[in-house]
Amino acid sequence: MTAFFTRSSAANIPVNMELCEDLGLDREMYAVSIPLGATINMDGAAVTIAVMSLAAANTVGIKVSLPTAMVLAIIATLAACGASGVAGGSLLLIPMACSLFGVDADVAMQVVAVGFIIGVVQDSVETALNSSGDVMFAATAEYAKWIKEGKPLPRFLGGTVETKA
Numbered sequence: 001m002t003a004f005f006t007r008s009s010a011a012n013i014p015v016n017m018e019l020c021e022d023l024g025l026d027r028e029m030y031a032v033s034i035p036l037g038a039t040i041n042m043d044g045a046a047v048t049i050a051v052m053s054l055a056a057a058n059t060v061g062i063k064v065s066l067p068t069a070m071v072l073a074i075i076a077t078l079a080a081c082g083a084s085g086v087a088g089g090s091l092l093l094i095p096m097a098c099s100l101f102g103v104d105a106d107v108a109m110q111v112v113a114v115g116f117i118i119g120v121v122q123d124s125v126e127t128a129l130n131s132s133g134d135v136m137f138a139a140t141a142e143y144a145k146w147i148k149e150g151k152p153l154p155r156f157l158g159g160t161v162e163t164k165a
Contacts, residue, residue, distance in 0.1 A: 003131035004124045009038040012131040019135050022164035024154060025142045033141070037134030044126030044133075045080035045090035046073070048115070053097035056111045062101050072100055090126065091115040 003012040013035055020030035050072055057064050064072075076097055083089035091112050098108035115122060143153060153159025 004128040007120075007123050007127045009127055009130050009134070012127075013038050016131060016135050016138075020138055023135075023139055024161060024163045025139060029142055030138045033138040034134055037137060038131070040081045041134050041137065042080035042083055042090070042130050044129035045083045045093075046076040047129065048090040048122065048126050049076040049079060049083075049093050049097050052091075052094050052111050052115060053101070053103075053108075056094070056098050056103050056107055057101040059111075060103055060107055062103065064101060068100065072097060075100065088116065088119055088123065091119070 002015045003009065006012065016034045016038075017030065020034065021027070053072060053076070054064060054069070076093075079093045079096060080090060083093060094112050094115065095105055095108035098111070099105075143157065146153060152161050154161045154163045156163070
């Protein structure tokens with residue numbers, strides 16, 4: 001909720017840290033991964049870039065092959081790392097992604113304009129996805145480590161350890 005309404009991954013760091021504590025994660029792990037994730041882990045931005053670019057390509061009648069869509073996913077993921085901390089930063093990367101399909105710059109900028117129109121809701125959802133992804137990746141890494149060490153998992157994952165969350 002904090003990430004959605006503030007539209008700031010940085011503002012959600014304390015909330016994510018508390019959630020990691022409630023999940024029983026090691027503080028030494030999440031104290032590094034959560035702030036780092038708030039700056040470079042931009043799941044929502046990558047999704048925005050990819051979806052809006054695919055929509056632009058579809059709108060102008062360009063067929064996108066699966067290999068090209070996979071390349072788009074990689075490009076969007078890498079580009080999203082640079083979009084952190086800039087309001088609407090992911091929208092400004094849409095023309096770059098559209099160029100992969102040969103979409104005209106005028107059409108790509110019209111898609112950006114649509115993005116600015118729906119920007120408040122889009123940015124809120126994007127930030128919520130970014131922030132929840134930070135906790136998800138921290139927990140996944142920690143629980144994978146637990147499995148390797150033979151440590152019991154939390155009850156919600158089929159284990160025996162009770163957590164607050």
